[in-house]
Amino acid sequence: MLSATQAAFVADVEPRDIHHAIDRNVLPDRLFLRGDERRVAVEGCPLVAFYYASAKRLTAEERIAAICIVETRLRAAPSDDPWSRSTEDWIVHNDFLRIDLSPFVARAAQRWRLYGAARAMVVSDEAILSGTPIIAGTRIPVHDVAASLAAGHLPERVAAAYPSLSPAQIELAALYAKANPLAGRPRARPLLETARLVFEESVPRRPAG
Structure with missing residues (x-):
């Protein structure tokens, strides 16, 4: 069932x-x-x-x-x-x-x-992030990846933020989260919270007027 x-x-x-x-x-x-x-x-x-x-x-x-x-x-x-x-x-x-x-x-x-492939990719272990569902072989919460896509980030940007994940894993993460949404009210603006910074650039402000 x-x-x-x-x-x-x-x-x-x-x-x-x-x-x-x-x-x-x-x-x-x-x-x-x-x-x-x-x-x-x-x-x-x-x-x-x-x-x-x-x-x-x-x-x-x-x-x-x-x-x-x-x-x-x-x-x-x-x-x-x-x-x-x-x-x-x-x-x-x-x-x-x-x-x-x-x-x-x-x-x-x-x-x-x-869905079977998505379930096989996700594991939950109380010893890792208190049992938060993660992508197997990583410490990346599957719902964080899905939330990044749902927030409007392009798959390419998500892939750059999570370089250890393949495009297929990112797609399956979104699929898994859709079928197994988190309980409670979702955050209004999901962020790439578990991602690591791989590039940073400072952009000068344009003068007012």
């Missing part, structure tokens, strides 16, 4: 869409958990993506009916790897309609693999 923000990343929707899907019972009961910390099954992510992407072409009833048909198939043949299923498992025929959910599955599978 994924948190709402993790499921939102895999489904490529906003976290509020995940909460809406849970509140409106878009997904069958076995694919989500309510409570203080809502959860969505990995298999539910492409279904949520389909529900919102097809809103202009299908009614809510048609979309939910298609989801229920697909979920019945998934439940009848459980699998540890939802992405390995036959394409036919994700196609629904309803009278004259043919609804193919496989493109949403392919997209969710791609984003799931990216």
